[in-house]
Amino acid sequence: MSDVAKSSGGAAPGYALRTGLGPQALAGLALVALPVGLLVTLTLWPTVRMVGATFSVDGHLSAERYFAFFNDVYTMANLRYTLEMGLVSAIAALAVSFGIALYLRFSAGRIATMIHGLSLFPLFVPSIIISYALVRFLGPNGLFQLMLEQVGFTQYRTPYLTPVGPFLAFVWENLPLPVLVLSAGLSQVSDHAVEAARDLGAKSPRILWEILLPQMRRSLLIAFALIFMGIIGAFTVPYMLGPPAPEMMSVFMQRTLGNLQDPASAQVQAVVLMVISSIVGGFYIATMVKSSAGAR
Amino acid sequence: MLSRRQFLATSAAAATLVSTRVSAEDIKTLQVFIDGDTNISDWWNNILKPAFEAANPGRTFNVTITRGVADGNGTIAERALAALQAKADPQVDYFEEIEPESVAGSVEAGLWLETSEANVPNLKMINPAAVQTPIRLPYRGSQVLIAYDSAKVANPPKTFADLVAWAKANPGRFTYGRPDKGGSGSNFVIRAIHEGNGKDPSLFTKDNFEPAKAEEMLQKGWAILKDLHPFTFGEGTYPAGNSPALQLLAQGAVDMIPAWSDMALQAINNGTLPETVKVVQLQDLALCGGFAYSAIPSNATDLEGALALANFMLSPETQTSCVRDIGGFPGISWDNLPADLKAEYIDVIPVSIPTFPSGDWQKAKNDGWYKNVATNIVRD
Numbered sequence: 001m002s003d004v005a006k007s008s009g010g011a012a013p014g015y016a017l018r019t020g021l022g023p024q025a026l027a028g029l030a031l032v033a034l035p036v037g038l039l040v041t042l043t044l045w046p047t048v049r050m051v052g053a054t055f056s057v058d059g060h061l062s063a064e065r066y067f068a069f070f071n072d073v074y075t076m077a078n079l080r081y082t083l084e085m086g087l088v089s090a091i092a093a094l095a096v097s098f099g100i101a102l103y104l105r106f107s108a109g110r111i112a113t114m115i116h117g118l119s120l121f122p123l124f125v126p127s128i129i130i131s132y133a134l135v136r137f138l139g140p141n142g143l144f145q146l147m148l149e150q151v152g153f154t155q156y157r158t159p160y161l162t163p164v165g166p167f168l169a170f171v172w173e174n175l176p177l178p179v180l181v182l183s184a185g186l187s188q189v190s191d192h193a194v195e196a197a198r199d200l201g202a203k204s205p206r207i208l209w210e211i212l213l214p215q216m217r218r219s220l221l222i223a224f225a226l227i228f229m230g231i232i233g234a235f236t237v238p239y240m241l242g243p244p245a246p247e248m249m250s251v252f253m254q255r256t257l258g259n260l261q262d263p264a265s266a267q268v269q270a271v272v273l274m275v276i277s278s279i280v281g282g283f284y285i286a287t288m289v290k291s292s293a294g295a296r
Numbered sequence: 297m298l299s300r301r302q303f304l305a306t307s308a309a310a311a312t313l314v315s316t317r318v319s320a321e322d323i324k325t326l327q328v329f330i331d332g333d334t335n336i337s338d339w340w341n342n343i344l345k346p347a348f349e350a351a352n353p354g355r356t357f358n359v360t361i362t363r364g365v366a367d368g369n370g371t372i373a374e375r376a377l378a379a380l381q382a383k384a385d386p387q388v389d390y391f392e393e394i395e396p397e398s399v400a401g402s403v404e405a406g407l408w409l410e411t412s413e414a415n416v417p418n419l420k421m422i423n424p425a426a427v428q429t430p431i432r433l434p435y436r437g438s439q440v441l442i443a444y445d446s447a448k449v450a451n452p453p454k455t456f457a458d459l460v461a462w463a464k465a466n467p468g469r470f471t472y473g474r475p476d477k478g479g480s481g482s483n484f485v486i487r488a489i490h491e492g493n494g495k496d497p498s499l500f501t502k503d504n505f506e507p508a509k510a511e512e513m514l515q516k517g518w519a520i521l522k523d524l525h526p527f528t529f530g531e532g533t534y535p536a537g538n539s540p541a542l543q544l545l546a547q548g549a550v551d552m553i554p555a556w557s558d559m560a561l562q563a564i565n566n567g568t569l570p571e572t573v574k575v576v577q578l579q580d581l582a583l584c585g586g587f588a589y590s591a592i593p594s595n596a597t598d599l600e601g602a603l604a605l606a607n608f609m610l611s612p613e614t615q616t617s618c619v620r621d622i623g624g625f626p627g628i629s630w631d632n633l634p635a636d637l638k639a640e641y642i643d644v645i646p647v648s649i650p651t652f653p654s655g656d657w658q659k660a661k662n663d664g665w666y667k668n669v670a671t672n673i674v675r676d
Contacts (some may be wrong), residue, residue, distance in 0.1 A: 074667050135540075140529075140549030158549075161533035244474050244534045245670040255666075259476040260659050 047274075054267050065268045074245075079272065081246035085163065086232040089170035093227055094220065097175050101182035102212075105189075116179075123176040130169050131240035135160055138168070165241035166248070170231050178223035185219030186212070218291050225284035229277050249273050326357040326601045330392040331368030332588070335562060337361050339622050340392065347617070348608050355601055357390070373399040376593045377407050389596040390605055393588045396431050403431070409592040415603050418610035421628040425649055432589040435609045436618045437625035439577070439585025439646055440483040443545060443555040447572040455580040456491045460520070462552065463527045469551040471529035471544060474670070476662040478538035483584040484554035485521065485665055486652045492516030495581040497650040505656035514660060518668040525669060534670060545569060554583060557644060561623025576643050585649045587627060 057064050069075055100119050104112055122130070137143050139160045148156050159165045189212055197207050213220075238248040247255070249269060257266035330337045340359050349356050362368045369391050376386035377399065396408045408431035413419045416433070426434035442459065444452050448469070453459035463470035473481030493499050493513055500513075525532045529550045535541045541553045542560070546569050555575070563569040577583070590609065592602045608614060612633055615626040619637060630638050630645055638645070652658070 074671065077671070135543070139547065140544065141547045158530070161530055161535065239536060240540075244532070244536075245666055247666075255476055255662075259662055 050267050051271055054264070054271050065264060066272075069265075069268050069272060075252075075269070077246045078249060078252045081163070082232050082249040082273075083276070085166065085170070085238075085248060086228045089167050089174070089231050090224055090227040092167070093171045093174040094178055094224055096171060097178035097223070098182055098216075098220070100175070100179050101186055102208075104179075104183055105186040119179045120176045122173050125173075127169070127173060127234070127236040128240070130173055131237055134165065134169055134241060138165070160241060162243055166234075166238045169237045169241055170234070173237065174227045174230065177226055181219050181223040181226075182216065185216050189215050218287050221287045222284060225280050225287075228280055229284075232273065232277065322354060324355050324598055324601055326355065326389040326598055326605055327387060328357045328359050328390045328392060328605070329362055329369050329372050329388055330359055331362040331364075332393055333363070335558070335622050336392065337363070339617075343617055343621055344609075344614065347614065348605065351608055351611075352601075352604055355604065357605060369394045370399055373402060373407070373593070376595065377402050377405060380405060380407055380593070380595045385597055386593050386595050388593055389598050389602045391591045391593070394591050395589070396591050407593055407595070409594040409596075409599065409602075411592070411603075411606060416606045416610065418607050418628070421610065421612075421632040423627060423629045426587045426627055428589070431591060433591060433606055433609075434587040434589050435606075435615075435627040436622075437585060437587040437627065437649070438556050438558045438623075439625060439644075439649055440480050440487075440554050440583035441557050441560060441575040441577050441644055442552060442583075443542075443560045443569075443573055443575045444552040445545070445548070445570065445572050446574045447570075448551040452574070452576045454576075454578065456487060456578055457580075459552075459578070460524060463524060466551065467527045468529050468531070470524075470527065470553070471534060471541065471550050472554050473537055473541040474534045475665050477536045478541070480538045480541060480554045480556050480559075481534065482658075482662070483652075485517065485661060487554075487578070487581070487583045488520045488524075489514060489517030489652075489661065490581055490650065492520050497581075497584075497652065500653055500657055502653040502655060502657075505653075505660070507660075510657070510660050511664075514664050515668075518664065521665070521669045532670065542569065545573065557585070557625060558623040565623065574643075577646055579647070582646045582648055582650060584652055585625070585646065586651060587625075587649075 054065055055061055055063060097119070100115065104116055135142070138145075138158055140158045142158070142160075145156045145158065148154075159168060193211050194207060197211050202210070232248075233250055234248070235250040235254065239251050239254075242248060242251070250273075253266050253269045253273075256262050256269060328340065330340060337359060345357065345359075360372075362372055365371070367374075372388055373391065373394060373396075376388050378384075379386040396403055399407070402408065410430035411419060411433050412430060422434065423437075426437060428434070442453065446452075449462070453462055459470075472484040475482040475485040489500075490497055493516055528534065529544060535544055538556060538559060542555055542563060544550045545553050545555075546563070557575065560569065560573070560575050564571065564573055564575075590606065592599070592606065596602050610628055612628070615628050616633055616637060618624040618626055619633070619641065625646070626633060652661075
């Protein structure tokens, strides 16, 4: 990729002629040269170096650190918790946003516009604000508990500092993106298909299952991949709302690096999380490629 | 034409302008660097500055806050060290808080001015427990205390055993912060480790860390904390820091927590914590604490002024303000402070200020707590 950056930045017309690149293509390459160059020097290169470093123990090539990672009960509990949290929160966020997107697809008017606006609202609220708000709202003797007590319910146990705390924050925080993606996907489902099915006597669940869902598969996969990757890398929400143990990987990583001053272990944790993210990211890219190929 | 009154008013204003300009040139401004929390920088700017100006006509100081910028005061000290070597102006006269030894090469190069009663007369009143080396100028301290709601807790604990007994009798009403997220939880965990090791802080030194032995000693602390675990708030949900713990106390979710003396006293004073919250120190062995140390670079352009500031900081008036306004502990002995102040704070005046070594011991303590106390994972 650095070659691309060089040739485009270096303006070598002979080279361009020989490969049949016109001035327009060159200009295009020049435009991407800067971001690609930044990506290579600031992200890819340090990543490659770091991954290399995790396999080097006292100058020898060794997977010792990875054995240590996968054999440590505490670390594995953290990894499992992170993946479960990502999976459960992402599915819940998808379910809720699919409901909102469906409603928006088949309704119009002031209320629909309001709901649309509300569902996008979390996009503009930073995680730290969500976290503080949830502490005040759902925390012990918070507003929610006081409201429940007003109606006579006194058995409330706060989700603050338990896994339910970050779960709720993640679902709320991750509504806007899938609402946008799924709304776009649903708008491509033609009214004719839905009406035709209805004319043939199909009930709503069957329309959902046989008309909408099959056409929404790609949008759902894309939305899932984006949310899941965001959640397993999230720091602020689990740091502020989550239980002390198990820890989500980002919090664990920060503690390993900052408090235990053990960068070698923190790097291994980062690589494992990165590999998981790239598998999910791979699905995302494959889905995108497939859909753009389909569009052609 | 100007009336007489207008003329007088105008000339008076002009005279004031002229006079302030002249005196502004005469006033010597000391450069003070602070990287501590807002409570400290606010205290310096709003309370200490006018008091210092009144006590030292012709002098003032300018506070530069380095909190969260690079390595804070450490970075400024590195610049001063470079200036010392280049014989240039270090642009700093006073470090509000710094650990001189942590600035590599600075002690050997003679960057720090040695202080004694000869150049800072008020050092004669200093609390002997705070004295370390001549380049470290102790001036305020803080220690972890037990904060409790006196409306709910009739008899506050006097010993660690009392505290555990109270927590067990009142499930869910006590908690402490995660040890890596703030000193209040950390020093409570240390207190449990001390409890398990014969209440003897001297067993833990900077140089005696040895993994196998440490594991054995720490396990005695973990046993105590694991025993306490199911009786803490949310059955072991430990808040993530000093402030989140104080928040639980403020919301009435718990009735007792360990807290930093300055944070708790200031929160009570400004109403963040209810008035019924009181603080107490354990009498069998206090929780850990420490002093904040100032330092003066030997190449400061206004050494005389810096020493005057040091002396002002250790005056009984400033030290009283330290207790009253920021809830800190005085650097000078309590005997040099007003008797009523001493009487008011008698419950929290430490008999001793135990410490716990940094480095390997801290890491083993924090990681060990997560793996042994915070989790319900069965260890094999």
